Amino acid sequence: MLPDLIVVTDLDATLLDHFDYSYSAAEPALQKLKVLGIPLVLNSSKTIAEMQEIRHLLKLDDPFIVENGAGLLVPEGASLKEYNLGMNRAELLSVIHDLRQTHGFKFTGFADMQPALLAELTGLSEAGAKLAMQRNFTEALSWEDSDAQLQLFREKLQQAGLSLVRGGRFFHVSSAADKGKAVSFLRQYYQREGRTPRFIALGDSENDLPMLAVAEYAVLVKSPVRDFPDFEHPALRRTSEYGPAGWNQAVTSLLNELKENSE
Numbered sequence: 001m002l003p004d005l006i007v008v009t010d011l012d013a014t015l016l017d018h019f020d021y022s023y024s025a026a027e028p029a030l031q032k033l034k035v036l037g038i039p040l041v042l043n044s045s046k047t048i049a050e051m052q053e054i055r056h057l058l059k060l061d062d063p064f065i066v067e068n069g070a071g072l073l074v075p076e077g078a079s080l081k082e083y084n085l086g087m088n089r090a091e092l093l094s095v096i097h098d099l100r101q102t103h104g105f106k107f108t109g110f111a112d113m114q115p116a117l118l119a120e121l122t123g124l125s126e127a128g129a130k131l132a133m134q135r136n137f138t139e140a141l142s143w144e145d146s147d148a149q150l151q152l153f154r155e156k157l158q159q160a161g162l163s164l165v166r167g168g169r170f171f172h173v174s175s176a177a178d179k180g181k182a183v184s185f186l187r188q189y190y191q192r193e194g195r196t197p198r199f200i201a202l203g204d205s206e207n208d209l210p211m212l213a214v215a216e217y218a219v220l221v222k223s224p225v226r227d228f229p230d231f232e233h234p235a236l237r238r239t240s241e242y243g244p245a246g247w248n249q250a251v252t253s254l255l256n257e258l259k260e261n262s263e
């Protein structure tokens, strides 16, 4: 018998293709998870509204984590229970806008953008961009200043109790929450239900590393736009294929190995 597995995954450039957002190459492994009744927890920088669309497409009814670990949503009956793991967004925006004023940092945040601009930057539709802009907990921004200024911005944010992480396309400012803390929170949630889950975590970027670090099995999915981030983990694999194809490869082989080991 397999252990009590839960798959937790990043979306952009991991389960979804970096260029066209398709997950079709991951279909065989997705199907396998369904058949085995293994929960698939989406964990990305996306908003609740964006996640709901993807969950609908994937026909998922499992908990999900939004905005880089700042919020955990757990289906309970017909409704969603929301756990806020970070600072609220209005407070956070006032901190970063004050810093921009004081130090002259050059960046464009989602709060500064019209949906048309975000659509142009990401290849999302304008409707999709609108969903991406409905943020509850964090701010995403496109950095337009030097590396030295970026370092200073990072330090100033830290002093304010905020962190800056690089995602697939944007930098994300959030309070102490991260994708890993959210998974640890979810682990405790399952433990309270008497389960002892073992997590398989998949991601491609720096902001996925805290989530990979707290999982029993870690997968770095190859990105078409940058090298693997530096990372060590006792049970780490790196895919040879990109995005959803790599995702499919890693989940399929892990499930097969775990099944063999348990026989």
Ligand SMILES: [Mg+2]
Pocket (backbone or CB within 6 Å): 010, 011, 012, 013, 014, 167, 168, 203, 204, 205
């Ligand atoms: Mg990603």
